[in-house]
Amino acid sequence: MADVIISVRDLVKNYGDFSAVRGISFDVYENEIFGLLGPNGAGKSTTLEIIETLRRKTSGKVTVAGYDLDKEPDTIKGLIGVQLQASGYYPGLNLLQLIELFAGLYNQEVDAMALLRSVNLEEKAKSKYKELSGGQKQRFSVATTLINKPKVIFLDEPTTGLDPQARRNLWELIKSIKASGITVIITTHYMDEAEYLCDRIAIIDSGKIIALDTPDHLIDQLVASGFERPKEVKKANLEDVFLHLTGKTLRED
């Protein structure tokens, strides 16, 4: 059994009279890709931001790598990688300078060019953030989560708005981050993405976890309950057509 790196117990978050997170519990295992899925407003971002120490919880217990969120938030901050808001990307600086700036803030020695290379942005090192395509922006944002050499990174809807090639390219990047030993927590609205990427997923609805398992088990359980798709699925879909016609390589440069 894998080691638990994040433990959440009976987590509650109220905004005034409104309860956004209603007593959820889950564990994230070391080196898995764990997905939080759910409709808009289900409480995913609230849950992530509490674990990231960016938002105060109402009640419950959270530990990251054994450290209690209430007692050692600063230690936890040093262990996690969080996507920085684009508003923090000083417009006058290029990607290399931004990485160096963030590394300085984190008090970390970082080979900024190697980091950019690892997300396929070496050729854009001297470009400004605003000059990047959507896929490049997302890859840069993922790179910023790696600056402090974290044990866990949090990715909030990393592929929203990307074209099929850029999405698949980001999926491979996320898999390579996992292969380097890092645990990944991701939120997404794309079920194909969750199925392809996530080792386990929690489905949240109205602030409660309504299912938590591997994608395979969740599908098997639904099938075992007698569910059948209403019609035979075609052997390809429109995305296959798009990728077949336009190729799989990135062409955002």
Ligand SMILES: Nc1ncnc2c1ncn2[C@@H]1O[C@H](COP(=O)(O)OP(=O)(O)OP(=O)(O)O)[C@@H](O)[C@H]1O
């Ligand atoms: N600062 C706040 N004050 C009051 N209500 C809030 C606040 N932040 C979030 N909420 C509410 O809490 C609920 C959960 O929001 P949250 O952003 O966590 O959902 P989500 O699952 O991440 O949604 P989405 O998929 O749209 O990003 C929503 O109803 C939202 O309106």
